[in-house]
Amino acid sequence: MNKKIGLYFGTFNPIHIGHLAIANHMVEFSDLEEVWFVITPVSPFKKKSSLLDNHHRLEMVYKATEDYEKLKPSDIEFKMEPPYYTVNTLAYLEEKYPENQFALIMGEDNIKGFHKWKNYEVILERNNLYVYPRISSGNIVDDLKNHPKIHHVDAPIMEISASFIRKSIAEGKNIRPLLSEKVWEYIDSMNFYK
Numbered sequence: 754m755n756k757k758i759g760l761y762f763g764t765f766n767p768i769h770i771g772h773l774a775i776a777n778h779m780v781e782f783s784d785l786e787e788v789w790f791v792i793t794p795v796s797p798f799k800k801k802s803s804l805l806d807n808h809h810r811l812e813m814v815y816k817a818t819e820d821y822e823k824l825k826p827s828d829i830e831f832k833m834e835p836p837y838y839t840v841n842t843l844a845y846l847e848e849k850y851p852e853n854q855f856a857l858i859m860g861e862d863n864i865k866g867f868h869k870w871k872n873y874e875v876i877l878e879r880n881n882l883y884v885y886p887r888i889s890s891g892n893i894v895d896d897l898k899n900h901p902k903i904h905h906v907d908a909p910i911m912e913i914s915a916s917f918i919r920k921s922i923a924e925g926k927n928i929r930p931l932l933s934e935k936v937w938e939y940i941d942s943m944n945f946y947k
């Protein structure tokens with residue numbers, strides 16, 4: 754059966770309720786049937802700072818999604834080599850799961866820089882993109898405006914960042930409502946980000 758899966762890429766250091774709200778909105782209000790959180794070991798364009806080990810970030814995504822049937826973690830990039838270009842991961846996933854139809858989920862902030870991604874034209878030829886609103890500066894390049902493969906989904910705006918969560922934990926603040934309960938308990942018991 755041809756299943757429509759949305760892929761949500763990120764470092765998820767840690768996964769927070771902003772990520773979950775977007776993924777849940779996609780499976781409930783778009784034609785995507787599942788969302789897979791693809792935990793990237795290191796983002797190709799970002800420097801790593803206080804990045805927890807892959808298996809801890811995977812464990813947190815697992816804990817955050819285990820009660821949601823349509824949301825799943827994916828560690829597919831752990832088996833690949835850096836740099837973790839999304840076009841390569843998509844090719845790998847398409848070969849491994851030929852019965853599925855994969856789409857990308859990204860915020861308006863990321864679509865504004867999408868023309869700098871490796872082989873972005875190849876991605877657009879083969880995959881649909883589901884874009885959600887995000888407060889950010891800059892513009893979408895003309896070629897990507899009204900593109901037939903780019904679908905805008907009116908998901909809620911949740912301006913929470915993982916870096917704010919890490920910084921706040923280091924400062925001893927209580928940010929418990931910004932995380933799933935099991936994720937907060939894991940971070941607290943492991944003393945992460947202190």
Ligand SMILES: Nc1ncnc2c1ncn2[C@@H]1O[C@H](COP(=O)(O)OP(=O)(O)OP(=O)(O)O)[C@@H](O)[C@H]1O
Nearest residue numbers: 762763764765766771772860911912913914915916
């Ligand atoms: N509050 C949010 N609402 C919607 N999308 C988000 C939110 N926070 C992050 N994202 C997006 O989710 C994806 C995965 O996030 P990722 O964990 O890589 O980054 P982040 O949460 O911005 O973390 P950091 O602050 O460490 O850079 C990215 O595409 C990012 O732009």
Ligand SMILES: O=C(O)c1ccc[n+]([C@@H]2O[C@H](COP(=O)([O-])O)[C@@H](O)[C@H]2O)c1
Nearest residue numbers: 762763764793796797798838839870871
């Ligand atoms: O393939 C690329 O060229 C590429 C460039 C930048 C980002 N990405 C993917 O997008 C994800 C989110 O990116 P970032 O930089 O917002 O953390 C990251 O985890 C990668 O999977 C991919």
